[in-house]
Amino acid sequence: MKFLPILIFSVLMSEASAHFLNSKQMKYWHKLLHYRPNLVGTMVSEVDSANFFVSPDGKKSPEKELLSFISLLNSDKAQETVCKFPLRYKWLKQNMTNDWKFTTDSCAVYNSFVQKLDAKNLSLVFSSFYINNPGSTFGHTFIRVSRYRDFHQNELLDYAINFAAEDSKDHIALYMLRGLGGYYPGKFSVVPYYYKIREYNDHEFRDIWDYDLGLNQEQINRVVDHIWEMGSVYFDYFYFTENCSYHILGL
Numbered sequence: 001m002k003f004l005p006i007l008i009f010s011v012l013m014s015e016a017s018a019h020f021l022n023s024k025q026m027k028y029w030h031k032l033l034h035y036r037p038n039l040v041g042t043m044v045s046e047v048d049s050a051n052f053f054v055s056p057d058g059k060k061s062p063e064k065e066l067l068s069f070i071s072l073l074n075s076d077k078a079q080e081t082v083c084k085f086p087l088r089y090k091w092l093k094q095n096m097t098n099d100w101k102f103t104t105d106s107c108a109v110y111n112s113f114v115q116k117l118d119a120k121n122l123s124l125v126f127s128s129f130y131i132n133n134p135g136s137t138f139g140h141t142f143i144r145v146s147r148y149r150d151f152h153q154n155e156l157l158d159y160a161i162n163f164a165a166e167d168s169k170d171h172i173a174l175y176m177l178r179g180l181g182g183y184y185p186g187k188f189s190v191v192p193y194y195y196k197i198r199e200y201n202d203h204e205f206r207d208i209w210d211y212d213l214g215l216n217q218e219q220i221n222r223v224v225d226h227i228w229e230m231g232s233v234y235f236d237y238f239y240f241t242e243n244c245s246y247h248i249l250g251l
Contacts, residue, residue, distance in 0.1 A: 020070065020096045026062070028095075032088055032226070034235075034250065035062050046242065048185070049233035054081070073100055083107035087225035113228055117159055117190070119220050121146040124211045124248070125160070127200045140164075140200075141245040143223075144193055144210065158193040161227055163247045165237040186237030186247065188230045223251050 035043040055068035072081045082089045082102045143161040165184040200206040
C-alpha cells in the first residue's frame with residue numbers, strides 16, 4: 001500500500017501533462033530533453049546537468065518538467081526562459097493552445113550564435129580511426145554546418161558541431177577503463193570546421209568522409225536551436241554506447 005500514493009501522483013501528473021500534449025507530442029518532448037526508458041520502464045533524461053532542467057525533478061520526470069516549463073512561460077521569467085530554451089518554446093507554441101507572444105528578437109547572445117553559424121546545410125562527417133587517441137580508436141563523428149546550400153562551397157568557412165569527452169591527462173589504459181564506466185563528462189561544442197581539418201588531415205593524416213543530410217531549413221534551424229540549448233550541459237560519456245556517434249545522431 002505504501003506505493004499507492006506514488007502511483008496516484010504519477011497518474012495525476014500524466015493526466016495533467018496530457019491536458020497540454022497528446023501521446024505523440026509527449027514522445028517528441030521526450031526527444032527534445034533526451035529522455036529514455038530505464039530498466040524498469042520509467043523515463044530518465046540522459047543529460048546529467050541540472051541546469052538543463054527547469055524542474056528540480058526534471059531529469060526523472062518529463063511531466064514535471066513540462067508543467068514547470070509552462071509555468072515559467074506564464075511568469076515574469078518568460079522571456080528569459082525563451083532565450084535560454086528557444087526550441088522548447090517554439091515547439092510548444094506550435095503544438096499546444098496558448099496565447100504566448102514572446103519572440104527571440106531580444107535574445108542578443110542567442111541571435112549572435114545563430115547569425116555566426118548562418119546554417120544553410122548540415123552534413124554528417126566521419127573521420128577514420130586514430131589509434132594514438134583512445135577516444136578515436138573507432139573513428140569520430142560530427143556535423144558540419146555550412147553557410148551554403150551546396151555544402152562543397154567554401155567549406156573552410158564552415159563550423160563543426162562536435163561531441164566529445166572532456167580532455168584528460170590520464171594514462172591511455174586508465175582513460176579507456178574510465179571511459180567504459182562513464183567517468184568522463186561529454187559535451188557538445190561548436191568550433192570552426194578548419195580546426196577539425198587541421199587536426200584530422202594535417203596532423204593525424206586521417207581520412208574524412210562527408211555526407212549531405214538533405215535537411216530543409218526548418219529542420220536545420222531546429223538543430224541549431226537544440227545545440228544552443230545543449231551548450232552548457234554534459235552527459236556521462238560511455239566509450240562504447242553513449243559516445244560521439246550516439247549523441248550526434250540524437251540531435
